[in-house]
Amino acid sequence: MSYDMWIILTGALVGAACGIIGTFLVLRKMAMIADAISHTVLLGIVGAFLVSQTLEGPFMLIGAVITGLLTTFFIQVLDSSGVQTDAAIGVVFTALFSVGVILVSLFARNVHLDVDHVLMGDITFIPFHTIEWNGMTLGPKAFWLIAVVLVIDIVFITVMYKELKITSFDPAMAFALGLPVTALHYLFMSMVSITTVASFDSVGAILVVAMLIVPPSTAYLLTDRLLFMILYSAAIGAASAVIGYYIAQWLNVSIAGSMASTTGILFLLAFLFAPQHGIIAKRLARRLSVTES
Amino acid sequence: MKTAVNVEKITVAYKKTPVLQDVTFSIPEGQLVGIIGPNGAGKSTLLKSILQLVPKTAGDVSIKGKTVQQQRKLIGYVPQRGDVDWDFPTNALDVVLMGRYGHIGWFKRPKKKDKEHALSCLDKVGMKAYADRQISQLSGGQQQRVFLARALAQDASIYFMDEPFAGVDAATERAIIALLNELKKQGKTVLVVHHDLQTAEEYFDWLLLLNKHLIASGPVSKTFTTDLLQKTYGGKLAFLSSS
Numbered sequence: 001m002s003y004d005m006w007i008i009l010t011g012a013l014v015g016a017a018c019g020i021i022g023t024f025l026v027l028r029k030m031a032m033i034a035d036a037i038s039h040t041v042l043l044g045i046v047g048a049f050l051v052s053q054t055l056e057g058p059f060m061l062i063g064a065v066i067t068g069l070l071t072t073f074f075i076q077v078l079d080s081s082g083v084q085t086d087a088a089i090g091v092v093f094t095a096l097f098s099v100g101v102i103l104v105s106l107f108a109r110n111v112h113l114d115v116d117h118v119l120m121g122d123i124t125f126i127p128f129h130t131i132e133w134n135g136m137t138l139g140p141k142a143f144w145l146i147a148v149v150l151v152i153d154i155v156f157i158t159v160m161y162k163e164l165k166i167t168s169f170d171p172a173m174a175f176a177l178g179l180p181v182t183a184l185h186y187l188f189m190s191m192v193s194i195t196t197v198a199s200f201d202s203v204g205a206i207l208v209v210a211m212l213i214v215p216p217s218t219a220y221l222l223t224d225r226l227l228f229m230i231l232y233s234a235a236i237g238a239a240s241a242v243i244g245y246y247i248a249q250w251l252n253v254s255i256a257g258s259m260a261s262t263t264g265i266l267f268l269l270a271f272l273f274a275p276q277h278g279i280i281a282k283r284l285a286r287r288l289s290v291t292e293s
Numbered sequence: 294m295k296t297a298v299n300v301e302k303i304t305v306a307y308k309k310t311p312v313l314q315d316v317t318f319s320i321p322e323g324q325l326v327g328i329i330g331p332n333g334a335g336k337s338t339l340l341k342s343i344l345q346l347v348p349k350t351a352g353d354v355s356i357k358g359k360t361v362q363q364q365r366k367l368i369g370y371v372p373q374r375g376d377v378d379w380d381f382p383t384n385a386l387d388v389v390l391m392g393r394y395g396h397i398g399w400f401k402r403p404k405k406k407d408k409e410h411a412l413s414c415l416d417k418v419g420m421k422a423y424a425d426r427q428i429s430q431l432s433g434g435q436q437q438r439v440f441l442a443r444a445l446a447q448d449a450s451i452y453f454m455d456e457p458f459a460g461v462d463a464a465t466e467r468a469i470i471a472l473l474n475e476l477k478k479q480g481k482t483v484l485v486v487h488h489d490l491q492t493a494e495e496y497f498d499w500l501l502l503l504n505k506h507l508i509a510s511g512p513v514s515k516t517f518t519t520d521l522l523q524k525t526y527g528g529k530l531a532f533l534s535s536s
Contacts, residue, residue, distance in 0.1 A: 027381065082308065159400050166391050170377045173443075176344050177395040178365035224427040226382045 001139070003127040008245050010126055010143045011259055014199040015237030017150040018211035019219070020157060021195045023226075023233045024188060026216040027168045032086065033075065034212045036093035037189070038196050038205045040071045042118050043100035045197065050107060057145045061194045068193025069186055071096060121204030121256045142201040149198040156191055157230065164188065165226060207260040211237055214263035221267075221274040236266055294321035295357070297451050297482040298343070303352030305335070305342045311505065312338045316352070318501060318510035323480050325473055327487045327497035331526050334504045336486045337373065340453050344370060356451060366395055369449030371440050373456050379429050385439045386424040389414055392446030414445040417475075418468055434465030441472060452476065452483045459488060470496060490526075493517065 001009075025034050041064040048063030049055060071092055078088035104118070126142045138144070157164065167174045167184050175181045192212075199208045219232035244259030251258070272279055299319040305312045313335040320326055328336045341347040343354050345361055356364040369392075389411040390403050397403055403411075415421045418438040423431060431439065437457055444452055457469055473496070476483055484501075487493055493500065493513075500516040502508035502525040509516045509525075 027378075029378075162391075162394055162397070162402070163399070165383070165387075166394055169381045169383065169388075170372065170391070172341075172346050172372050172376060173370055173391065174394075175346055176365070176368060176370035177447075178362070179394075220382065224382050224384070224429075226387075229382050 004245075006127045006140050006143055007123055007255065008242055010140060010146060010202055011123060011241030011245055011255070012238040013143070013146045013150050014202045014208075015211055015215065015239070015241040015259070015263075016234040017146060017153050017195050017237075018199055018208065019215040019233035019235070019237030020150075020153050020230055021191055022212035022216040022237075023219065023230045024157075024164055024168055025192065025212055026220060027226075028188075031209075031213045032089050033072065033189075034192060034196075035209045036075065036089050037068050037071050037193055038208045038212070039093055040067050040096035040100065041193055041197050041200070042205065043067045043096050043103070044193070045118070045200070046100050046103040046107070050103070057141065057148070057198075060145075060197050061149075064193040064197035065190045067096065068189050068196070072186060072189040117204070118200065119204050119206055120254070121200060121202050121207060123202040123255045123259075126201060142198075146198045146202070149194050153191060153195060156187075160184070160187075203256040203259060207256050210260035210263050211240075214260075214267050215240065218263070218267045218270045221270040221277045224276075237263070240266060294323075296320065297322040297324070297357060298484070299355045299358075300343065301353040301355075303339070303342055303354070304350045305338055305347060306350045311350075313342065313503075314506050316503070316507045318507055320482060320484070320499065320510075322357075322482050323477065324482055324499040325477050325497045326482070326484045326499045326501060327493050328484060328501045328503060329487055329490065329493050329525065330503035330508075334525075336503055337455050339501075339503060340455055340484065340486060344368065344453060367450045369444040369447040369452040371444045371452065371454040371457055374433065374437055374440065374459070376455075379431075379436060381428065383428060384424065385415065385420060385426050385428060385431065385435075385442075386411055388428060388439050389442045389446050392443040395447060411442070411446050414442040415439070417445060418442045418472060419464075432462070434461040437461050438465055438468060441469060445472075450481050452481065454483065454485045456486050456488060458485075458492075490522070 022034070025031060044063035044067030045060050047067070048059040052059040074092040075088045078091060079085050083091070126140045129141045131138045131141050131144055163179060163184060167179065167181050171181050196208055196212070199211060203211060215237040216229065216233040218236050219229045222232055223229050240262040241259050244262035245255055247262065248255040248258035270278065275281055296319045301317055303316045304314050316339065328339060330336050338347060342349050343361070354361055356367060361368070386408070390407060392414070393403055393407045393411060397407060412421060412424060415424055418441050420435060420438050420442060423435060428436065428439065441457065444454070458466055461469070473483055473485070485497070487496070494517045497513055499511065500513055501510045502516060502521055504525050509521045
């Protein structure tokens with residue numbers, strides 16, 4: 001397969017995985033926690049590197065899960081001891097991220113890991129880091145990492161669909177029914193963490209937030225059913241990656257930046273033209289109801 | 294008569310300010326119980342602490358002689374309408390189906406019989422025609438009825454309802470009353486956080502008068518007295534009794 005094709009495929013998988021997981025982030029009103037995690041996993045990646053001396057997928061995923069859970073836990077602790085939620089997120093996020101930045105500059109200078117790369121991603125170079133098996137080249141590592149994570153995400157959401165749904169809609173009721181709401185919350189945050197870290201190589205810490213939050217917000221405007229919101233969100237995420245790639249080629253600009261901008265453009269289109277929840281449809285409906293009465 | 298709910302010396306504090314202090318009572322089975330008291334008396338907190346939704350500083354709760362944890366399946370809960378996001382992408386039937394989740398068990402999907410059951414519960418609150426309606430498109434009273442249908446779908450034997458009458462239309466109020474009486478006829482116990490003193494005597498068999506401390510717990514005939522109400526509401530009762 002051509003280099004271009006690998007980049008497009010990897011981007012599309014990133015868009016789909018983030019779109020699926022992001023749907024529940026948006027519904028749980030946790031967009032800013034996703035922002036925090038997308039940065040603090042840097043600490044997890046460096047930590048995993050220091051322990052294992054490699055940047056292999058499994059270690060990165062474990063490191064990401066640990067820091068993702070720590071981030072969630074610390075925010076929860078501060079929050080429940082009286083710090084405002086947004087301030088708690090800000091404190092934990094910058095504290096863990098800055099430790100990550102210091103560790104990168106201290107220990108990891110000589111490897112393929114630098115702050116720029118982590119923040120912005122580098123999807124252009126993805127095709128050069130491939131997996132070999134029995135002398136065959138199986139394709140880019142980044143592709144396989146996000147592919148595996150996408151499968152984990154899909155299995156997770158399919159198996160836990162009704163549990164995720166009720167804990168997102170009505171956590172008190174879920175608790176009253178005897179569901180382990182807190183454990184589910186942490187499990188979900190682990191999924192967010194591994195999805196984030198698997199998307200890192202491609203789009204970086206800053207733009208992964210766009211992939212996690214914008215496609216679900218777009219899908220939210222297009223449907224009133226949860227299942228469709230998840231499917232639309234995945235499709236919009238994947239489409240943003242593909243469209244963004246071609247725009248980047250055409251204008252000769254950053255691929256990751258272009259992918260994230262595309263999510264924004266699609267959101268704007270939905271915001272204006274969505275059949276029920278778009279601005280124009282709402283205006284029209286209001287005018288109709290005024291003339292009727 | 295058997296005891297449905299037994300509460301022993303519950304104390305709840307929020308950031309060191311006590312919200313409930315030393316509340317002790319027990320409710321016999323088959324009663325419609327109104328939890329009455331002024332704003333900030335800790336009525337909702339009492340429900341939530343019984344269900345372990347807020348942590349207790351001290352105290353014990355038993356439901357039919359066992360812990361709440363052991364009796365989850367017997368308990369139906371109707372949160373305040375404002376506690377959830379009604380813009381959530383789902384429809385009325387789906388919300389009612391959530392009441393079945395405790396029976397369906399982990400990882401499994403609702404079956405056809407669960408859907409039929411949920412539909413019949415919607416029917417009981419007069420909302421069958423709205424099963425497919427997105428929940429944000431329902432009126433406040435209709436949303437409350439969906440919540441009640443969800444509680445019915447739980448097939449519980451003790452119900453805890455947090456302000457079901459708050460901000461509902463007359464039709465919904467009548468529907469709720471009919472439902473409460475129906476539940477009572479089936480021998481179920483219902484605890485309702487209630488705001489309106491005017492209707493308390495008419496709607497309930499048993500009253501819990503609460504103002505951070507328990508003022509009284511007992512049959513309406515013994516608890517709905519000027520003396521006790523005065524004690525519960527303090528000076529605020531004056532204009533209520535004159536109206």
